[in-house]
Each structure stands twice: as structure tokens, then as C-alpha cells.
Amino acid sequence: MQIHQLFIDGAWTPAETGATIEITNPANAQTIGRVARGSAADVDRAVAAAAAAFPAWSRLTATRRADHLYALNRLIERDHERLAGLITAEMGKPLREARAEVDFAIGLIRFAAENTRRLQGEIIPGARDDEKILIDRVPHGVVGGIAAWNFPFALCARKIAPAIAAGNTIVVKPHELTPLSGLALAGLIAEAGLPRGVVNIVTGDGPEVGVPLVAHPDVRLITMTGSTPAGKKIMEAAAKHLKEVRLELGGKAPFLVMEDADLDAAVEAAVTARFANAGQVCTCNERTYVHEAVYDRFAEALRERIAALRVGDPTDPNTDIGPKVSAAELDKVHAMVERAAAQGARVELGGHRLTGGDFDRGQYYAPTLLTGVTQEMDVVHDEIFGPVLPLLKVRDFDEALERANDCRYGLSAYLFTRDIARIMRVGRELNFGEIYINRGAGEEPQGFHHGYGESGLGGEDGQHGLEAYVQPKTIYLNA
Structure with a gap:
């Protein structure tokens, strides 16, 4: 060789x-x-x-x-x-x-x-x-x-x-x-x-x-x-x-969905921003906060979209998610999911290594949705860097901002809303170096990719x- x-x-x-x-x-x-x-x-x-x-x-x-x-x-x-x-x-x-x-x-x-x-x-x-x-x-x-x-x-x-x-x-x-x-x-x-x-x-x-x-x-x-x-x-x-x-x-990007958001676009962006590259992106959607008025509708659509993701051979054009980069990285992600479950989160989808057939030879983890997540849980504060989406409910925009900023990282954040006043506020009050408004992830060469804090x-x-x-x-x- x-x-x-x-x-x-x-x-x-x-x-x-x-x-x-x-x-x-x-x-x-x-x-x-x-x-x-x-x-x-x-x-x-x-x-x-x-x-x-x-x-x-x-x-x-x-x-x-x-x-x-x-x-x-x-x-x-x-x-x-x-x-x-x-x-x-x-x-x-x-x-x-x-x-x-x-x-x-x-x-x-x-x-x-x-x-x-x-x-x-x-x-x-x-x-x-x-x-x-x-x-x-x-x-x-x-x-x-x-x-x-x-x-x-x-x-x-x-x-x-x-x-x-x-x-x-x-x-x-x-x-x-x-x-x-x-x-x-x-x-x-x-x-x-x-x-x-x-x-x-x-x-x-x-x-x-x-x-x-x-x-x-x-x-x-x-x-x-x-x-x-x-x-x-x-x-x-x-x-x-x-x-x-x-x-x-590292990053721990919050993804904020308000009651006036385009929910179809928000669901698609939330999934793309979480599960692209098996979640191994510093700008990934690491914690999703949804207004209580649309939480149930959003959660159901999100569940269906995640369930439809195809995991498999990364050379297959139909594959959405490939393997984790290594066994150590896979084990780290699974330990975080188990810790979240022990702290009271519900594993709605996934939560396990994929096995059987071709999966046995690779480092594959099932796309995972966690609900019943609270702000105090470790999974809300520690970078996951894997295909795991924690979903949280918020009362209003003020609570969403407060929880988003309750973080030692400050790289990327997302906001879905049609309210220009809220959009203006995030520029002043959301403590992250880059903010994506009404769009999914992906910095551009002409932008400036930078973070605050850790x-x-x-x-x-x-x-x-x-x-x-x-x-x-x-x-x-x-x-």
C-alpha cells in the first residue's frame, strides 16, 4: 500500500x-x-x-x-x-x-x-x-x-x-x-x-x-x-x-422558532442544520427552542422529517447521513444521549448505534430526537457534534433569548420569525458571532466566520x- x-x-x-x-x-x-x-x-x-x-x-x-x-x-x-x-x-x-x-x-x-x-x-x-x-x-x-x-x-x-x-x-x-x-x-x-x-x-x-x-x-x-x-x-x-x-x-448553536415562523421552512432548516455531516459541524443546530403556540405542530413535523432520513453508505446518492468519523466519536455521542435520558429526556427517535449488515463494519448512529429536555440538562450545554437534536419549549421570545444566551459558546445561532422587531433585537441581544435568520446553516466565503466566548x-x-x-x-x- x-x-x-x-x-x-x-x-x-x-x-x-x-x-x-x-x-x-x-x-x-x-x-x-x-x-x-x-x-x-x-x-x-x-x-x-x-x-x-x-x-x-x-x-x-x-x-x-x-x-x-x-x-x-x-x-x-x-x-x-x-x-x-x-x-x-x-x-x-x-x-x-x-x-x-x-x-x-x-x-x-x-x-x-x-x-x-x-x-x-x-x-x-x-x-x-x-x-x-x-x-x-x-x-x-x-x-x-x-x-x-x-x-x-x-x-x-x-x-x-x-x-x-x-x-x-x-x-x-x-x-x-x-x-x-x-x-x-x-x-x-x-x-x-x-x-x-x-x-x-x-x-x-x-x-x-x-x-x-x-x-x-x-x-x-x-x-x-x-x-x-x-x-x-x-x-x-x-x-x-x-x-x-x-x-x-466549538459551538452550541441555538435554533429559535417563533409562533409566526414559516414552520415548513423552519423544520427543513432545523433538520439540515442538525444532521448534515452526521451533525459534525461547529455551526450545527445543537438545541432547538420552539414557541409553545406552535410546539406540537413543529414537533410532529420534525419527527416525521427525521424519521425519513436515510442512513447508509456515503457513496450512495440516496444517503442523507453517513457514519461518524470514528468509534471514539460515536461512543461519545451515545454516552451523551444516555446521560440525557438518565436526566429525564425522552428518546423519541434513535438513541442507539445502528447494527446489522453493512452497519456492523462502520460507525453509524441513528438520527436521534430528544424531547422533554430542560435547560439544566448536560445535553443543552455540552457540544454534541453528532446526529442528536434536543427539542425544548419556550413561552415567548424573551425566554428564547435568555435560554439561547445561557451558554459558554458563542459561534452560531438561528432565528425563524417574520417579526422585524425581533430580528432587530437579536442583533443586539443574541451573543453569537454569526446569526442565520430565516435560513439554514452555511457560511459564505465573503462573510466572517467567528465566535464569542469558548x-x-x-x-x-x-x-x-x-x-x-x-x-x-x-x-x-x-x-
Whole structure:
């Protein structure tokens, strides 16, 4: 079986120790590849290559950097189906969702390319005769990127594209469960002709690759997508060298349905926002609050819609939900459901691992609906990250807002209502970084994906996300 090597300084190279990691398909437990198991020594080599490439790359004009990104996008478009298949094989999401992930990556890269010339500075009048004060925008240097497993291709693109568009170079660590699509992106980067060392990919686990990457003194900016506990450890490690840190972490999105909502649209959005990617999305609908006046109608329609979801082979076009990414993740979700039941919730649908036939070889969990849920239960406060929907009843909009904000996370939230006054209030009173009103989930490349509280620091995408990859430099200009 082929061993996929590290991508360092424009070349494929084995890990210094020669060790490898086996990658398995969560749908059937088949081994689909082996990747090099990197170490601190490999991180050192990658950072050195990125540092060496930085001066020349940062001096390229913005348009020339953009041309490299456009060339990369053309190759991704050419290999669209191959890349989607690879995402499905290593991560387990249905193929149509994997295709959407590739499309999202293309959009992220396109936005970065289009906006390289929009990283603008300022000119301010000076305090002396003929003086001007220039505020320039300059790249940080070497960026360290750490990607999560739930969007293995798009998250690598989300780190790489704005970093190099802004003139930085980068070392990326894909997640050890899903490194193959990140390595495939590296292959296209090489084919697109990007200079050696601008992008480097080091595979391996957190302690052996992630920790030394964060701790490396020559890495000036860390951008990470992952769990909140991991993000806190990264922030602590980065403090030693006062690195800039941008963390996209967990979420516990409230989904608010008021009595004047379009219930058909709300039900469809609630299901899509909960069960897409088997619930393994940080913006997922993690707790659904419904006005008591429409609760019964909504609950019945919701139950019917969830019961109709098809779980199975993610390569089957009729499949709605594929497997969880790993046995450990499946066990974690099931333990949360059992805990909710022990605390008094009713398992209306699902609540168990799927077994029998092809299910025995994969990590499949039944789509689950919990009712009788109260605000004090653990399932309302802890991130589920799986196909489990807790349903709660509220008296009015004020109670919905209060319960939604009773949360240590602050990434995404949803509201379905026709009342403009309520819509205006959520902008002031709902403490989440992005709010979807009368629509389902899905951030856009031109938006700004960011959270409050334990959902992280900084953010990704759009002009605000791109500007995170440059830093101001003030010049007092006198003749």
C-alpha cells in the first residue's frame, strides 16, 4: 500500500523516524492509505523551508500571488470528483456533501485571490511640516495552520489561501484521522507551480506535530480549527513566544422558532442544520427552542422529517447521513444521549448505534430526537457534534433569548420569525458571532466566520478574515 509522504519544501519526503499512520474508512473499516507520521524534527524542516521561502514570496506583487491561487483553483475544479471521493472515503460524509465541501474550498481560494489587492494601507497627516504617517499592512511571516477532521479539504484551503494571498508562507497540520485530502491539495499546489516552501504539509498527531508547530519560535501566527480544550492548550503554548493566535473552536448553536415562523421552512432548516455531516459541524443546530403556540405542530413535523432520513453508505446518492468519523466519536455521542435520558429526556427517535449488515463494519448512529429536555440538562450545554437534536419549549421570545444566551459558546445561532422587531433585537441581544435568520446553516466565503466566548478568538473568511494574515506597520515619512 502506498505511503503518503510529507510535503516539505516542494518535495515529498518521508518522516524522519520512518513511522506511519493507518487511515481507515469509517463507513466500512477498510484501510485506505498510510501517511508519514511526522515529528518535531519534521516540523523543524518544514518551518525552515517556509522561513526560507518567505522573503521572495512576500515581495511578489499581489497580482502574481493571486495568479498562483487561480492556477490552483483550476486544478481543484479539474479534480473535483476525485477530491470529493477522497473526502468521503476518509471522513465518511455523503458524497454530495463532499462535493459541496470542494465547492466551498474553491470559493475560499477564489475570494483570497480576488482580494490580494484589497489589503490596503492608510496615509495620515503628520504633526511636522511635510510629514506623512503611513500605516502599511505587512505579512506576519511563517504561519502555522492546524485543521480539524470534519471538513478536511476545505479547512486546509481556509488556512492556506488567505495566508499565502497576504504574503505569508505556511506549515499545515491536517488532522491525523483525515490527512489524505490535505495531502491531495499539496499535490495540486506543487502542480500549480507555487514556489518551494510556500506551503508545507506535515501529517501526524497533536503531541508529535501540533505541539512543536505551535511552540516553534519561528512561527508567528497560529490559526487552528478544532475543539475548545485543544484551543486552550494552543493558546497557552503560544504565549511563550507571544504569537498571534486565531482559534475557531466549538459551538452550541441555538435554533429559535417563533409562533409566526414559516414552520415548513423552519423544520427543513432545523433538520439540515442538525444532521448534515452526521451533525459534525461547529455551526450545527445543537438545541432547538420552539414557541409553545406552535410546539406540537413543529414537533410532529420534525419527527416525521427525521424519521425519513436515510442512513447508509456515503457513496450512495440516496444517503442523507453517513457514519461518524470514528468509534471514539460515536461512543461519545451515545454516552451523551444516555446521560440525557438518565436526566429525564425522552428518546423519541434513535438513541442507539445502528447494527446489522453493512452497519456492523462502520460507525453509524441513528438520527436521534430528544424531547422533554430542560435547560439544566448536560445535553443543552455540552457540544454534541453528532446526529442528536434536543427539542425544548419556550413561552415567548424573551425566554428564547435568555435560554439561547445561557451558554459558554458563542459561534452560531438561528432565528425563524417574520417579526422585524425581533430580528432587530437579536442583533443586539443574541451573543453569537454569526446569526442565520430565516435560513439554514452555511457560511459564505465573503462573510466572517467567528465566535464569542469558548467558541474562539479571531475568525475566518471574508475581508476581516484575510486581514488577520497581515499586521500594521507605521512609518513616519519625512523627506
